[in-house]
Amino acid sequence: MPTAKPRVLVLGGTGFVGRHFVKYLVDKDLASKIRVADKQLPKTAYLSEEFLNIYENNPIVEFKQANLSNPTHIKKAFEDTTGPYQFVVNLAAETRYGQEEATYKQMIFDISINCAKEALNYLSSIEKYVEVSTAQVYDSGSKASKETDKIAPWTNQAKFKAQAEDELKKLSPELSQKLVILRPSIIYGPADLNGLTPRITCACTYTLTKDKMKFLWSGDLCINTVHVRDVARALWHVYMNTKSTGTLVYNLSDKNQTDQKKINEIFEQIFGIETGFFGTLLSQAAKLNMKSAAETANENHMNPWSEMIKQSGIKFTPLSPYIDKELLYNNSLSVDGSLIEKDTGFNYEHPKVTKDLIEEQIKYFKNLNLFPDFTKISK
Known part of the structure; x- marks a missing residue:
């Protein structure tokens, strides 16, 4: 069973999805501690006053500046003298379009794999490790893609996300038992820079x-779209409502x-x-x-x-x-986001x-x- 109030590590936690996830955890009083690791300081991340107050004044939220493309910084992000983390979420990735392939390799593939490799040192404590990917990994088409459909990435971001997914599944049998991969469609909502x-x-x-x-x-x-608040809710939902039976993959896409x-x-x-x-x-x-x-x-x-x-x-x-x-x-x-509902009981509050x-x-x-x-x- 998941820890009642886990200690949560959010990698890439001052970004668009990260700020909403941290706010959700705080608002619902779900975590005993939240560590946010990101290279971007809260003050420079275009946080609204509401978000900034959480990062700077909430006693359970700790910000740790870390460039997660640097393995030394990843190590420091995981190290904590007050205890290990039960729930780790990786949101760290290059989200801008039009970058060089070398940039995507370093800022998507390398970050994902190096963070997961560091997590291997803490697997006895980690109950769930969630990797946020993208639904752009599927072959494009008007038929709604399901989790088992053909992988044929059509953006450079998605190309390296798909490679990271494959490598993560092979890293360790123990990690794969705790791994959940989420593939959202276009994420929109307050603070969205690159979606709608x-x-x-x-x-x-x-x-x-x-x-x-x-x-x-x-x-x-x-x-196809999914609201950022539903993405934040889904992160917590898969922690609480999925069992360790091997790597799980879920799309996130609304009903629209x-x-x-x-x-x-x-x-x-x-x-x-x-x-x-x-x-x-x-x-x-x-x-x-x-x-x-x-x-x-x-x-x-x-x-x-x-x-x-x-x-x-x-x-x-x-x-x-x-x-x-x-x-x-x-x-x-075109993305079918219904499996997470059928398997786990999740619902989209912004359909x-x-x-x-x-x-x-x-x-x-x-x-x-x-x-x-x-x-x-x-x-």
Whole structure:
């Protein structure tokens, strides 16, 4: 049985998912101690006041600065004179698109494997080790991918996530008995930088240009989603509700079967803009030189975004409407997230993307003065 109030080690714990997981543990009084190991300090991680207060003032939360691409720092992250950890979650990974393969190898594969190797020294105490991967490891297609479906990563991030998954399963029979791998679809919610936020910032620029926003391909291109609070809940849920019977793999994806059209309809409601799609013929033409097409599209968005940032008196923001060419191909992210419900009793509290949830995401950044003012276009 899991420890009633375990000591929890969160690797990569000041990131997007990490902050929500730490908050969930604190709000529900689930852990006796939470150590957060990350190279990024809480003060520089764009934490809202609510999150920052947890990291700086909650007595059970300890932040330990650690560059987890350095094995020496990994060792220090696990070492604790007050006792070992029962629950370890690895959220440390490069989440930006468009990086070099060498960067992904170091910041995804190497980190995952080296952290797990260090965990081998503590297996007598560790009850569950959770690795957060991505649903982009599946072959793209409109049919919803299940956990047993073909692995054919279509982003460089996913390529190294898939390699890390394979290696983790082979590291140690004892570790594999305690290993759970989660494969979320696009994670969105407050503090999201790389999920739906680039599309949100793109849409916002059209309140300035007044043009029609058109994406490549068609409205039924799947971009399945899961809310960050459901991801945080799932991390704890698999600790409490899975047995050690070998490596377990679960998708995380809501009930919305989110596609481009559903997201654009929400943007129309929030920003008052008109949206559409280029369709297959024009998109296929763009595909022949996707690098050039991506550069043109990003330039069309970056210029008005910069103007809006300037008008709002924002000196710097990590938010950008830039969308890497990897994400502009006709790759459908369709994910079946039901197995975790059937196997463990998990439920999605946010089963669909809504206008209110996207507005909450925008509000998070506006409160930090990172999202510009905009005027909704009146029809």
